[in-house]
Amino acid sequence: MLSNSLAYAIKALIYISHNSSETERITLKEVSDSTEVPKPYIAKILQDLVRNNVLHSIKGPNGGFYFSEEGLDISLLQVVHILEGPDKYNKCLLSLKDCNASSPCPLHDNIGQVRVELLKRLEQITFRQLMQHKKSVDLF
Amino acid sequence: MLSNSLAYAIKALIYISHNSSETERITLKEVSDSTEVPKPYIAKILQDLVRNNVLHSIKGPNGGFYFSEEGLDISLLQVVHILEGPDKYNKCLLSLKDCNASSPCPLHDNIGQVRVELLKRLEQITFRQLMQHKKSVDLF
DNA sequence: ATATTTAAAGACCTTTTTATCTTTTTTTAT
DNA sequence: ATAAAAAAAGATAAAAAGGTCTTTAAATAT
Ligand code: FES
Ligand code: FES
Numbered sequence: 001m002l003s004n005s006l007a008y009a010i011k012a013l014i015y016i017s018h019n020s021s022e023t024e025r026i027t028l029k030e031v032s033d034s035t036e037v038p039k040p041y042i043a044k045i046l047q048d049l050v051r052n053n054v055l056h057s058i059k060g061p062n063g064g065f066y067f068s069e070e071g072l073d074i075s076l077l078q079v080v081h082i083l084e085g086p087d088k089y090n091k092c093l094l095s096l097k098d099c100n101a102s103s104p105c106p107l108h109d110n111i112g113q114v115r116v117e118l119l120k121r122l123e124q125i126t127f128r129q130l131m132q133h134k135k136s137v138d139l140f
Numbered sequence: 141m142l143s144n145s146l147a148y149a150i151k152a153l154i155y156i157s158h159n160s161s162e163t164e165r166i167t168l169k170e171v172s173d174s175t176e177v178p179k180p181y182i183a184k185i186l187q188d189l190v191r192n193n194v195l196h197s198i199k200g201p202n203g204g205f206y207f208s209e210e211g212l213d214i215s216l217l218q219v220v221h222i223l224e225g226p227d228k229y230n231k232c233l234l235s236l237k238d239c240n241a242s243s244p245c246p247l248h249d250n251i252g253q254v255r256v257e258l259l260k261r262l263e264q265i266t267f268r269q270l271m272q273h274k275k276s277v278d279l280f
Numbered sequence: 281a282t283a284t285t286t287a288a289a290g291a292c293c294t295t296t297t298t299a300t301c302t303t304t305t306t307t308t309a310t
Numbered sequence: 311a312t313a314a315a316a317a318a319a320g321a322t323a324a325a326a327a328g329g330t331c332t333t334t335a336a337a338t339a340t
Pocket of ligand 2: 231232233234235236238239240243244245246247248252
């Protein structure tokens with residue numbers, strides 16, 4: 001239901017949310033080792049998140065990534081939009097041109113409802129919430 | 141949320157459900173033309189469905205595909221299993237080894253619920269139901 | 281200033297998904 | 311028997327997703 005890249009991103013962001021601050025940055029290597037996502041691959045994803053101001057990064061000794069205060073309030077949906085584009089989860093399930101209640105395809109009123117619920121939840125969940133989850137500390 | 145192939149399969153099966161019977165078979169060409177799915181691609185999918193007894197097919201003049209009576213009661217979930225394997229929608233969203241309520245990852249209790257709901261609906265919906273949908277006749 | 285540490289960028293490779301083409305087999309009509 | 315119609319099978323190709331490697335740029339400590 002969620003792509004590989006998105007699952008990796010969420011894991012990495014949960015990890016960073018716990019272990020970083022503006023003064024205590026976390027290195028790529030540490031993120032990669034802890035989350036068990038290949039280093040160059042998670043690097044690509046984190047770069048994308050930095051470009052989109054979810055994370056900040058500092059180069060050089062003692063450099064690394066950190067989650068800004070604002071970043072913690074970013075929703076999962078915003079991360080989906082950054083990594084997979086705004087159309088993800090926003091098209092007719094049978095690829096009809098229009099998807100709306102006035103001319104619904106046979107899936108619109110049943111599977112489509114699940115999609116609406118998914119979008120709603122992705123929009124509600126922030127990293128500030130996720131980092132408070134009991135298991136998120138010993139996820140890795 | 142649903143793969144390309146699955147959406148194609150569902151469209152094709154809805155079309156076949158309306159236009160075929162054991163004596164009135166429908167050709168690959170007609171399915172492809174009507175659903176606007178590339179012929180060789182939908183052929184592969186239909187072959188897979190025939191091998192798994194969702195459809196039957198007859199070669200030669202007046203041959204084609206048809207939906208057996210039993211086939212109409214097959215659920216969308218069964219089609220998912222045939223086309224994408226039994227693991228689809230059945231793994232932890234963050235790829236942890238076990239996914240269960242006793243040791244849930246941070247997504248298990250929110251996004252995970254959506255997945256449960258999706259599975260439930262995929263399991264409930266049959267082609268007999270879909271073919272009764274008002275729009276399914278002029279979908280194509 | 282220099283060397284070291286670290287992320288950024290971009291080129292490259294592999295696998296999976298999506299799509300096409302060609303040949304073979306089966307069935308039917310003549 | 312023969313020809314035509316149609317699905318089955320398999321080889322191939324293109325695109326996207328997933329993953330790796332190398333070089334460059336920036337920051338810091340010495
Ligand atoms: S019309 Fe198909 S999902 Fe809305
Ligand atoms: S433990 Fe991750 S979705 Fe169930």
